Amino acid sequence: DAKTTQPPSMDCAEGRAANLPCNHSTISGNEYVYWYRQIHSQGPQYIIHGLKNNETNEMASLIITEDRKSSTLILPHATLRDTAVYYCIVDFGNEKLTFGTGTRLTIIP
């Protein structure tokens, strides 16, 4: 059973913020929200993860709702290189990660 629900595809204009939503209504208290992306023909790349608080790093920001049932990954200034499939994963993070089908994000010039 999928733990997360993501839109299959999204477009975003270059230079704008890309906001990728993820629903995870059955998340348990100790499960983290992870985001990875996969650029065509490459291995997945870790972006960010969080448990309860919002997180920010050099790549992106992760906003988790107070009830933890959904989250949003924000790429603040999207570039063409951000075109990829983005995976939202909910897991304890101590062993395996289960990847769904993700959101295909296309950055439009």
Next chain:
Amino acid sequence: SQTIHQWPATLVQPVGSPLSLECTVEGTSNPNLYWYRQAAGRGLQLLFYSVGIGQISSEVPQNLSASRPQDRQFILSSKKLLLSDSGFYLCAWGGQGPGNIQYFGAGTRLSVL
């Protein structure tokens, strides 16, 4: 810093031939190690993972096997490849404990003809 090496990048093999893909990790000790497969246009499927030398967990019954002969070496093998074994194979490593991150190699694209 930690690095993960996976080779070869591309492989074309005939049906019925053996397979050996190798993955090594540098800069860390006692990592969790993973083999994933991605069929064309599909998501990632976890095949095997290992929490230590000689400890292998299989996620999906199949024509493949995995071994971990050394702490930072993970090998994916098959005695006889099938057409359905074609795909993009990815090795990953992660730390142990909750909230750990997995880091992926560049992948091997296997075509079985």
